Amino acid sequence: MQPELEALLAVQEDDDAIRAIEGELAAFAPRLASLDKARQRAHDEVERTRLAIERETDKYRTLEARIKEHREKHERNVATLDQARKLREATAAMAQVEMARRVLAEEESELAGMARRLGEMASALEAHRAAAAAIDEEQVGARESLRAETSRLESMLSEARRVRADKASGVGASLLSRYDRIAARRRSQALFAIRGLTCGACDTSIPLQRRNALLVAGLIDVCEACGVLLYAAPEAPAAGAPATDTPAAETPATDAAASADADG
Numbered sequence: 001m002q003p004e005l006e007a008l009l010a011v012q013e014d015d016d017a018i019r020a021i022e023g024e025l026a027a028f029a030p031r032l033a034s035l036d037k038a039r040q041r042a043h044d045e046v047e048r049t050r051l052a053i054e055r056e057t058d059k060y061r062t063l064e065a066r067i068k069e070h071r072e073k074h075e076r077n078v079a080t081l082d083q084a085r086k087l088r089e090a091t092a093a094m095a096q097v098e099m100a101r102r103v104l105a106e107e108e109s110e111l112a113g114m115a116r117r118l119g120e121m122a123s124a125l126e127a128h129r130a131a132a133a134a135i136d137e138e139q140v141g142a143r144e145s146l147r148a149e150t151s152r153l154e155s156m157l158s159e160a161r162r163v164r165a166d167k168a169s170g171v172g173a174s175l176l177s178r179y180d181r182i183a184a185r186r187r188s189q190a191l192f193a194i195r196g197l198t199c200g201a202c203d204t205s206i207p208l209q210r211r212n213a214l215l216v217a218g219l220i221d222v223c224e225a226c227g228v229l230l231y232a233a234p235e236a237p238a239a240g241a242p243a244t245d246t247p248a249a250e251t252p253a254t255d256a257a258a259s260a261d262a263d264g
Protein backbone atom coordinates (compact mmCIF):
# COMPACT_ATOMS: atom_id res chain seq x y z
CA MET A 1 0.00 0.00 0.00
CA GLN A 2 1.24 3.48 -0.77
CA PRO A 3 2.54 5.31 2.27
CA GLU A 4 0.26 8.30 1.57
CA LEU A 5 -2.80 6.05 1.47
CA GLU A 6 -1.66 4.34 4.64
CA ALA A 7 -1.23 7.73 6.32
CA LEU A 8 -4.65 8.89 5.16
CA LEU A 9 -6.27 5.70 6.48
CA ALA A 10 -4.60 6.33 9.84
CA VAL A 11 -5.85 9.93 9.79
CA GLN A 12 -9.33 8.66 9.04
CA GLU A 13 -9.17 6.28 11.97
CA ASP A 14 -8.22 9.19 14.22
CA ASP A 15 -11.04 11.25 12.76
CA ASP A 16 -13.52 8.54 13.72
CA ALA A 17 -12.25 8.73 17.28
CA ILE A 18 -12.31 12.56 17.21
CA ARG A 19 -15.91 12.59 15.96
CA ALA A 20 -16.87 10.17 18.72
CA ILE A 21 -15.35 12.47 21.37
CA GLU A 22 -16.99 15.51 19.77
CA GLY A 23 -20.30 13.64 19.84
CA GLU A 24 -19.90 12.86 23.54
CA LEU A 25 -19.07 16.50 24.23
CA ALA A 26 -22.08 17.68 22.26
CA ALA A 27 -24.29 15.33 24.26
CA PHE A 28 -23.44 17.33 27.39
CA ALA A 29 -24.96 20.51 26.02
CA PRO A 30 -28.60 19.44 26.47
CA ARG A 31 -27.84 18.12 29.98
CA LEU A 32 -26.34 21.46 30.95
CA ALA A 33 -29.20 23.29 29.29
CA SER A 34 -31.77 21.29 31.23
CA LEU A 35 -29.99 22.05 34.51
CA ASP A 36 -29.96 25.75 33.59
CA LYS A 37 -33.61 25.61 32.66
CA ALA A 38 -34.69 24.00 35.93
CA ARG A 39 -32.68 26.53 37.91
CA GLN A 40 -34.02 29.44 35.87
CA ARG A 41 -37.60 28.28 36.36
CA ALA A 42 -37.17 28.15 40.15
CA HIS A 43 -35.56 31.57 40.29
CA ASP A 44 -38.18 33.05 37.97
CA GLU A 45 -40.88 31.79 40.32
CA VAL A 46 -39.21 33.57 43.23
CA GLU A 47 -38.90 36.78 41.24
CA ARG A 48 -42.49 36.64 40.02
CA THR A 49 -43.81 36.19 43.56
CA ARG A 50 -41.56 38.94 44.90
CA LEU A 51 -42.87 41.39 42.28
CA ALA A 52 -46.47 40.39 42.97
CA ILE A 53 -45.91 41.10 46.68
CA GLU A 54 -44.40 44.46 45.81
CA ARG A 55 -47.44 45.38 43.71
CA GLU A 56 -49.89 44.13 46.31
CA THR A 57 -48.06 46.03 49.06
CA ASP A 58 -48.34 49.23 47.02
CA LYS A 59 -52.08 48.70 46.65
CA TYR A 60 -52.36 47.94 50.34
CA ARG A 61 -50.61 51.20 51.30
CA THR A 62 -52.77 53.21 48.93
CA LEU A 63 -55.95 51.75 50.38
CA GLU A 64 -54.63 52.20 53.90
CA ALA A 65 -54.05 55.91 53.22
CA ARG A 66 -57.49 56.26 51.70
CA ILE A 67 -59.10 54.62 54.74
CA LYS A 68 -57.22 56.99 57.05
CA GLU A 69 -58.55 59.93 55.07
CA HIS A 70 -62.07 58.53 55.04
CA ARG A 71 -61.98 57.83 58.76
CA GLU A 72 -60.95 61.42 59.50
CA LYS A 73 -63.73 62.68 57.29
CA HIS A 74 -66.12 60.34 59.00
CA GLU A 75 -65.05 61.61 62.41
CA ARG A 76 -65.65 65.18 61.23
CA ASN A 77 -69.10 64.13 60.02
CA VAL A 78 -69.88 62.54 63.37
CA ALA A 79 -68.83 65.76 65.10
CA THR A 80 -71.03 67.75 62.74
CA LEU A 81 -73.91 65.42 63.56
CA ASP A 82 -73.33 65.94 67.27
CA GLN A 83 -73.50 69.68 66.79
CA ALA A 84 -76.46 69.67 64.43
CA ARG A 85 -79.39 71.27 66.07
CA LYS A 86 -81.86 71.78 63.30
CA LEU A 87 -83.62 68.69 62.01
CA ARG A 88 -82.72 69.36 58.39
CA GLU A 89 -78.98 69.69 59.20
CA ALA A 90 -79.15 66.61 61.37
CA THR A 91 -80.80 64.51 58.63
CA ALA A 92 -78.15 65.51 56.06
CA ALA A 93 -75.31 64.84 58.51
CA MET A 94 -76.83 61.50 59.46
CA ALA A 95 -77.00 60.43 55.82
CA GLN A 96 -73.35 61.43 55.34
CA VAL A 97 -72.30 59.53 58.44
CA GLU A 98 -74.19 56.44 57.32
CA MET A 99 -72.69 56.51 53.85
CA ALA A 100 -69.17 57.07 55.15
CA ARG A 101 -69.60 54.22 57.60
CA ARG A 102 -70.58 51.85 54.80
CA VAL A 103 -67.69 52.96 52.61
CA LEU A 104 -65.26 52.57 55.49
CA ALA A 105 -66.55 49.11 56.32
CA GLU A 106 -66.13 48.00 52.71
CA GLU A 107 -62.65 49.45 52.48
CA GLU A 108 -61.60 47.89 55.74
CA SER A 109 -62.78 44.48 54.67
CA GLU A 110 -60.93 44.93 51.38
CA LEU A 111 -57.80 45.87 53.32
CA ALA A 112 -58.17 42.81 55.52
CA GLY A 113 -58.46 40.67 52.38
CA MET A 114 -55.29 42.23 51.03
CA ALA A 115 -53.46 41.58 54.28
CA ARG A 116 -54.53 37.95 54.11
CA ARG A 117 -53.38 37.68 50.49
CA LEU A 118 -50.07 39.30 51.34
CA GLY A 119 -49.59 36.77 54.11
CA GLU A 120 -50.24 33.91 51.70
CA MET A 121 -47.90 35.43 49.14
CA ALA A 122 -45.17 35.79 51.73
CA SER A 123 -45.48 32.08 52.56
CA ALA A 124 -45.41 31.25 48.85
CA LEU A 125 -42.30 33.39 48.40
CA GLU A 126 -40.62 31.58 51.23
CA ALA A 127 -41.51 28.21 49.68
CA HIS A 128 -40.26 29.30 46.23
CA ARG A 129 -37.02 30.55 47.75
CA ALA A 130 -36.53 27.26 49.55
CA ALA A 131 -37.25 25.34 46.34
CA ALA A 132 -34.77 27.48 44.37
CA ALA A 133 -32.11 26.98 47.04
CA ALA A 134 -32.79 23.23 47.01
CA ILE A 135 -32.36 23.12 43.24
CA ASP A 136 -29.10 25.06 43.43
CA GLU A 137 -27.90 22.65 46.09
CA GLU A 138 -29.11 19.62 44.15
CA GLN A 139 -27.32 20.74 40.99
CA VAL A 140 -23.93 21.27 42.61
CA GLY A 141 -22.95 17.63 42.15
CA ALA A 142 -24.38 17.30 38.65
CA ARG A 143 -22.67 20.49 37.49
CA GLU A 144 -19.39 19.45 39.06
CA SER A 145 -19.42 16.08 37.31
CA LEU A 146 -20.46 17.68 34.01
CA ARG A 147 -17.54 20.08 34.30
CA ALA A 148 -15.11 17.28 35.17
CA GLU A 149 -16.37 15.05 32.35
CA THR A 150 -16.30 17.90 29.84
CA SER A 151 -12.76 18.89 30.68
CA ARG A 152 -11.64 15.26 30.55
CA LEU A 153 -13.13 14.92 27.06
CA GLU A 154 -11.69 18.26 25.98
CA SER A 155 -8.19 17.20 26.87
CA MET A 156 -8.74 13.85 25.15
CA LEU A 157 -9.92 15.78 22.12
CA SER A 158 -6.94 18.09 21.97
CA GLU A 159 -4.56 15.14 22.35
CA ALA A 160 -6.41 13.25 19.60
CA ARG A 161 -6.21 16.31 17.35
CA ARG A 162 -2.49 16.66 18.01
CA VAL A 163 -1.85 13.01 17.11
CA ARG A 164 -4.06 13.36 14.03
CA ALA A 165 -2.14 16.43 12.86
CA ASP A 166 1.10 14.46 13.15
CA LYS A 167 -0.28 11.70 10.96
CA ALA A 168 -1.81 14.16 8.51
CA SER A 169 1.67 15.49 7.78
CA GLY A 170 2.22 12.26 5.86
CA VAL A 171 -0.59 13.11 3.43
CA GLY A 172 -0.18 15.54 0.53
CA ALA A 173 -1.90 18.88 0.99
CA SER A 174 -4.28 18.53 -1.94
CA LEU A 175 -5.38 14.99 -1.07
CA LEU A 176 -5.77 15.98 2.57
CA SER A 177 -7.91 18.98 1.75
CA ARG A 178 -10.12 16.90 -0.57
CA TYR A 179 -10.45 14.31 2.16
CA ASP A 180 -11.23 16.99 4.78
CA ARG A 181 -13.89 18.57 2.61
CA ILE A 182 -15.63 15.27 1.95
CA ALA A 183 -15.40 14.13 5.58
CA ALA A 184 -16.79 17.46 6.76
CA ARG A 185 -19.67 17.27 4.31
CA ARG A 186 -20.50 13.69 5.26
CA ARG A 187 -19.67 14.18 8.96
CA SER A 188 -18.30 10.72 8.64
CA GLN A 189 -15.83 8.53 6.79
CA ALA A 190 -14.61 9.95 3.45
CA LEU A 191 -12.22 7.29 2.23
CA PHE A 192 -13.58 3.89 1.25
CA ALA A 193 -12.04 0.75 -0.16
CA ILE A 194 -13.74 -0.41 -3.31
CA ARG A 195 -15.91 -3.43 -2.70
CA GLY A 196 -15.20 -5.78 -5.52
CA LEU A 197 -15.74 -3.49 -8.50
CA THR A 198 -18.17 -1.10 -6.84
CA CYS A 199 -17.94 1.90 -4.54
CA GLY A 200 -17.60 0.83 -0.90
CA ALA A 201 -19.96 3.59 0.17
CA CYS A 202 -22.79 3.65 -2.36
CA ASP A 203 -22.31 0.36 -4.22
CA THR A 204 -22.38 1.99 -7.64
CA SER A 205 -20.16 0.13 -10.09
CA ILE A 206 -16.97 1.91 -11.07
CA PRO A 207 -16.27 2.52 -14.80
CA LEU A 208 -13.48 0.37 -16.20
CA GLN A 209 -10.99 3.15 -16.74
CA ARG A 210 -11.26 4.47 -13.22
CA ARG A 211 -11.20 0.97 -11.85
CA ASN A 212 -7.88 0.36 -13.58
CA ALA A 213 -6.47 3.55 -12.12
CA LEU A 214 -7.46 2.34 -8.68
CA LEU A 215 -6.40 -1.28 -9.07
CA VAL A 216 -3.36 -0.99 -11.25
CA ALA A 217 -1.94 2.45 -10.59
CA GLY A 218 -3.00 2.39 -6.92
CA LEU A 219 -4.54 5.87 -7.20
CA ILE A 220 -7.10 7.43 -4.90
CA ASP A 221 -10.11 8.55 -6.91
CA VAL A 222 -13.51 10.09 -6.28
CA CYS A 223 -16.70 8.04 -6.66
CA GLU A 224 -18.70 9.71 -9.44
CA ALA A 225 -21.96 8.69 -7.80
CA CYS A 226 -21.55 9.67 -4.14
CA GLY A 227 -18.35 11.71 -4.05
CA VAL A 228 -16.32 9.73 -1.52
CA LEU A 229 -12.64 8.92 -2.06
CA LEU A 230 -12.00 5.40 -3.24
CA TYR A 231 -8.95 3.19 -3.10
CA ALA A 232 -8.31 -0.44 -3.89
CA ALA A 233 -7.38 -2.48 -0.86
CA PRO A 234 -4.46 -4.81 -1.44
CA GLU A 235 -5.23 -8.50 -1.96
CA ALA A 236 -7.02 -9.88 1.08
CA PRO A 237 -4.48 -11.48 3.40
CA ALA A 238 -4.73 -15.16 4.30
CA ALA A 239 -7.52 -16.12 6.69
CA GLY A 240 -6.59 -15.50 10.29
CA ALA A 241 -4.54 -12.44 9.52
CA PRO A 242 -5.56 -9.29 11.40
CA ALA A 243 -8.51 -7.56 9.76
CA THR A 244 -8.35 -3.96 8.65
CA ASP A 245 -10.68 -1.31 10.02
CA THR A 246 -12.50 -0.90 6.76
CA PRO A 247 -15.17 -3.57 6.74
CA ALA A 248 -16.02 -2.85 3.13
CA ALA A 249 -12.56 -3.86 1.99
CA GLU A 250 -12.95 -7.60 2.32
CA THR A 251 -16.46 -8.12 1.12
CA PRO A 252 -16.45 -10.15 -2.10
CA ALA A 253 -18.66 -8.72 -4.82
CA THR A 254 -19.25 -11.30 -7.47
CA ASP A 255 -22.59 -9.97 -8.75
CA ALA A 256 -21.26 -6.45 -8.83
CA ALA A 257 -18.33 -7.55 -10.95
CA ALA A 258 -20.65 -8.90 -13.60
CA SER A 259 -22.79 -5.75 -13.75
CA ALA A 260 -19.72 -3.52 -13.65
CA ASP A 261 -18.31 -5.33 -16.67
CA ALA A 262 -21.55 -4.71 -18.52
CA ASP A 263 -21.32 -0.92 -18.34
CA GLY A 264 -17.50 -0.63 -18.30
Ligand SMILES: [Zn+2]
Nearest residue numbers: 199202223226
Ligand atom coordinates in the same frame (compact mmCIF):
# COMPACT_ATOMS: atom_id res chain seq x y z
ZN1 LIG B 1 -19.99 5.96 -4.18
